Amino acid sequence: MSSRSLPATPAYVVRRIGFYVLICAITLFFAVPMLWIASAPFDASPGLGVHWPDWTLENVRKTLDHPYAMHSMVNSLLICVTTAVAVTAFAALASYALSRVRIPGRDGLLYGLLLLSSVVTGTAAMVPIFVMMFQLGLIDSRFGVALVMTGGLLPAAIFILKDFVDAVPKSYEESARVFGASTGQILRDVVLPVARPGLATILVWAFVNSWGNFLVPFLLIRSIEKQPGAVLMQTLTDEGGSVNLQVLPVFSLLFSIPVVVLYLLVNSRYGFRFHGGIKS
Numbered sequence: 001m002s003s004r005s006l007p008a009t010p011a012y013v014v015r016r017i018g019f020y021v022l023i024c025a026i027t028l029f030f031a032v033p034m035l036w037i038a039s040a041p042f043d044a045s046p047g048l049g050v051h052w053p054d055w056t057l058e059n060v061r062k063t064l065d066h067p068y069a070m071h072s073m074v075n076s077l078l079i080c081v082t083t084a085v086a087v088t089a090f091a092a093l094a095s096y097a098l099s100r101v102r103i104p105g106r107d108g109l110l111y112g113l114l115l116l117s118s119v120v121t122g123t124a125a126m127v128p129i130f131v132m133m134f135q136l137g138l139i140d141s142r143f144g145v146a147l148v149m150t151g152g153l154l155p156a157a158i159f160i161l162k163d164f165v166d167a168v169p170k171s172y173e174e175s176a177r178v179f180g181a182s183t184g185q186i187l188r189d190v191v192l193p194v195a196r197p198g199l200a201t202i203l204v205w206a207f208v209n210s211w212g213n214f215l216v217p218f219l220l221i222r223s224i225e226k227q228p229g230a231v232l233m234q235t236l237t238d239e240g241g242s243v244n245l246q247v248l249p250v251f252s253l254l255f256s257i258p259v260v261v262l263y264l265l266v267n268s269r270y271g272f273r274f275h276g277g278i279k280s
Helices: 010-042 058-065 069-100 106-119 123-136 142-166 170-178 183-194 196-211 215-220 229-235 248-270
Strands: none
Touching: 010 058, 010 248, 058 069, 058 248, 069 142, 069 183, 069 196, 069 229, 069 248, 106 142, 123 142, 123 215, 142 196, 142 215, 170 183, 183 196, 196 248, 215 229, 229 248
16 A cells, blocks of 8 residues: 555644644744835834835835935945956956966965955954055045955855856867967957856855945945945934834835845846856
């Protein structure tokens, strides 16, 4: 007799009920913040709980009229776009060099950089980073913040992108050299077009990591006019010093839009199926 035809035992039923209750609890745990972000910006009396909103656009108007809210979004875009482009460009050059040039101790160097970028980070590296930025005169500079973020993300980006470059057959490059292509032309016209899914991976990954970074801009930027959204969010208070629940929900919703739009754009082009079908 097949096991499927056996009657369900009480223990089996209890396990299944417990499993579905756990799934529902986890889903509710993640759904409540999303429901709050979707409803609170349009609620005439927003609170910390989730309830059916009393629909209004007054919160949107107050957020747009805030002296620093929208300007901080522009600062975030400037910092994150600069970081993402710099990380992608430098990672492409470095990964191609490490993939094609036989350097003694190459693998050890690559793993060492990845290890150091993973261990010496966050608060452990903030004191020497702050001193270095102070000596370079890059305190209170958006470029300085982008520079620090680029340095922190670059080792892991090189490690990830090198696998994509390794998958590009060398026969493609040899064919291009026969027709007189230079190394720069081969990288630009042969290697990078084939490795575009990897470049998209690094671009999205670097943008998302820098978009939500709070610690680096918090320590390096002194002027509120230059603060990105991740830092300004913790200063959104009303006259009494409590959280401004009219501005914060709308600002949180706006702050999430660039990451979602970037994900949808890349997903529509690559579907986040970053695997190649190249055969050497």
